[in-house]
Structures are given as structure tokens and as C-alpha cells.
Amino acid sequence: MSSSIANETTCSFTDRRPWTLRRVLKTRPFLYAVSLFCFFYGWDFLARSLGAEGSSSLARPLEVLAALVDLWDNELAELKLLGHIWASTQRVLIGFSIAAVLAVPIGLAMALNRTVNAIVKPLFDLLKPMPPISWISISILWFGIDETSKVFIIVIGTFVPCLLNAYNGVRLVEPELYDVIRMLGGNRRDEILHVCFPASFPAIFAGLQISMSSAWTCVLAAELVSARSGLGYIIVQGMNLSDPAMVMGGMAVIAVVAYGTTLLLTALERHLCPWKRKIAGL
């Protein structure tokens, strides 16, 4: 038995039929394998045929791997690969924590109190449409090119989704839940503690997830513009040396690390908020 998003309970069962070629062709693992094989083979083929013409704008998968091993063993700007990964992750974590600690309470306060809303909302609406990346230039003017300016960009980039989701999470709580707690004799404080917070928790966490991916975009953009360390720096160095293997290696590492942090957040959410309804999704 599994419950769907539409709140119906559906029975799922598997029927045992003999494995025919047609059925094997339609199983997911097989299709995934085919897809991955085609992807890497196509990439390799493309890189080889482009490389034959003398232009080196695409690295072969194995070259990317070799570049990664090289970065792992040798230092680039006084840091090995792990050092660069840690440099970027550190920035993301610091910026993300600052933004989450600031934005979630503000968002909750905005949703719960009309006066706060009237004061903060217009300012927020004013600043919201500016993409965080457009703050890079001004943050360099303000803080120079060291850590502070990068953390600042990340805070800006993660602030908006955190706040928006906390705000909307509280506002979209089902009114029936309030009716229930009122009928049980709860006052305003009980409403907030027992209805608002638990019910908006999934939305807040969704906001944190969005923030996390936004934070990675921001840290990369900041590092691409100016940095002496970090994953963005690896990519820029690869570009300056016109070494596509290094660029793609950097991209691969970013993908893995960003994916890892997403998994971490998902695990945390499952731990902290087991009442979240499952949504079939990516």
C-alpha cells in the first residue's frame, strides 16, 4: 500500500510474467545502462573526432579523470583538490547558515504579524528581483576580493528563497488545522506552536533545498570572477590554460559535491520532519 499525493490509497502489486526480450528492454536498470553508455560513448566519440581536427575544446572522459587524479596529487595555487573542495564548501556553509538563521525567522514573523509584513515586504519586494549574481560587482567594491565578498554573495542568494518559502509556508497552512486547534481550546500561541511551525516545516525545508543549489551557483559565480581557491578557481584556471580536461574535471567535482549536500539536506529533513507527505518526484 502506498499513499499518493491525491490522498487516495492505491494498491500496487507486481505480476509474475516470464522474462521476454521485450520486457527486458523496458526495465529501468537496462535503460539506464543503455543511456549512460550512449552518453559516455557519444561524448568520447565527439571528443575524439573534434580532437582529430586539432581543436581541443572537448576533453575525453578518461582525460577528465586523469586531470582529476592530477589535481588530487599535485597542488594548484598551494592547495590540492580536497583543499579547493573544502574552500568552496566552507564558503557555502557559512553563507547558507547565516542566511538561514536570518531569513527563516524574518519570513515567519512576516507571515504571522501584519505590522512586520507591512514594513519588511515592500523592501523585500524591492530587492527580490535583482539576481544575486548582479551583486558580485558591488560586493567586490565593498569587501574586496577576499572571503567576505563571497560569503556576502551567498547570503544574498540564499536569503530570498529561504524567506519566501518560510513566508508562503505559513500562509498556505490549511485553515482547517487552525479550526481544529481553536476548537480544542488553543490560543494564538498554541496555533503558532502546534500548527504554524509543524505545518510550514516542509515548505521551509524546500526553501533550504532551493537555497542550497542557489548557494552553489553563487559561490561559483563569485569564484569565477575573482578567487585564489575553490572549485570555481579550478575551472577558471582550466580556462586560462585552455585545458578543457581541467574545466570539465572541475565541473564534475562540483556536480558531485552539490549533489552530496542536497542528499545531506534530504536526509536531515527526513530525520527532522517525518510527517512530510511524499511527493513522487525527481
Next chain:
Amino acid sequence: MTAYREVRVRTPLALKILPVLSIASFFFLWEFVVRSGIVPSTMLAAPSDVARLFVVKLTQADPDGALLQEHAWVSIQEAFTGYFLSLAVGIPLGLAMGWFVMAEGLARPVFEIIRPIPPVAWIPLTIFWFGIGLPGKVFIIFLGGLVPCVINAYVGVKMTNPTLIQMARTYGASDWQIFRQLCIPSALPMVFGALQIALACCWTNLVAAELLAADAGLGFLITMGRRLAMPEMVVLGMVMVGLTGAVIGVVIDCVEKRLLAGIRR
């Protein structure tokens, strides 16, 4: 006679004044901080300076080589080309991935590989491939818009009420019929949600692409402002990016309302 009466809730006067007051004090504080020299004028420009530069830039191409409206037009062109490309590819792909096992099996692994890479990380590679012209930027913007389109269309199809699908099966509908007549309509609200999200992604990535490699556009204006140490130009660029993005967002919202008029949310 109408079936229901419109209920008007009167907002207290204080709640009407506070937003105005808040915005006014924000600008006043900003102006004051710069004018009084608490923040040096090399770091931040007063709003009045920004407004002045805005007027000047409408008619004067110096010092960055193009008028303000030309910059805006270049950016809008790039953003929309990439945006529509990502819609045209992402939505059908997402819908197909949601329903057809074959499509999901073949597309999903590749999609999962590409998804966690922030579009910004593609910029150096794009410069290798396309140079710094229009195609490169369109590619970055396309990648930025693609992911939300695919995800929303996919989730939209997956969220189709399973009872309806079972009923359609019972009545002998084919896979294709169910997909076309049941899954797509039920996914539409999610797909339209993707329009806004993708636009925001596209717009962010546009600025990133232009910061790193461009010779015109609003992102370029910001970069030039920094290089020339003209904070008023940086702020003007930021304001213009925000303003243009907001205007496009409102337009899309109107289109969405018009298109969705017949569909119950």
C-alpha cells in the same frame, strides 16, 4: 442578483502607511549614508546619482559604448532566445519522462548527471565552444531554464490522479490517449509554474554569463561600472536588471492567467 456578496476587509490605516514609510525611509537612509560620508562615495552611489545617471545613459553612449536601452535590448534578446529554447525542449521532455518508461529510462541518467552542475559552471566551456557571442550566452541561459522545466513537467505528470488513470485504463484507453488527454491537462498548472521559475533562472544566469564574457548587455554594464570604479553605474545596472526582470515576470504572469482562465486550479 449575485449569489454572494463581496466582503470587504478594511485594512487599518497604519498598515497602509507603513509600506510607504518603510520604502521612503530606506531611500532616505541610503541617500543620507552616502551624502554624509559614512560610506565613502567610491563604494556606494546615492540614489539621486543613480537616477541622474539613468537619465544621462538614455541619450549618451559613453563611457561603456552603448545606450541603456541598447544594453537592455541585448539582454532581453539573449534571455528570451534561451528561455523559449529551454521551454521548447524541457517541457516535452519532462512530460514524456513522466509517462513513458522508455523516455524516462533513457533521459533520466543523463539529466541527473547534468542537473547538479550549476549553469554558471558551464561558462568557461561555453567560451571554448561558442566564443563570447550570442550563441554561448543563449546556451548558458538554455541550461539554466531547462532543469526547472523538466522537473516541473515531470512532477506534473506524476501527480496525475491515479484513480483517473485506472479508470481510463478500464475504459480501454491506450497509453498515448491517457498521456494526451489525462496527463498533459493535469500537468498544466505545474508546467505554467515552471514558466516563472525558468524565467527567474534564465535571468540570473544571463547576468552571470554577461559578467564573465560580453561586450554589451546589462550584466556588462555592471562589470564596466566596477572596472571604471563608478558605483552609480553598478547600482544602475543592478536596478535595471531587477526592473526588467520584474516587468517580464509580470507580463508572463498575465499571459499565464489568460491561458489558464479555463482551468480550475
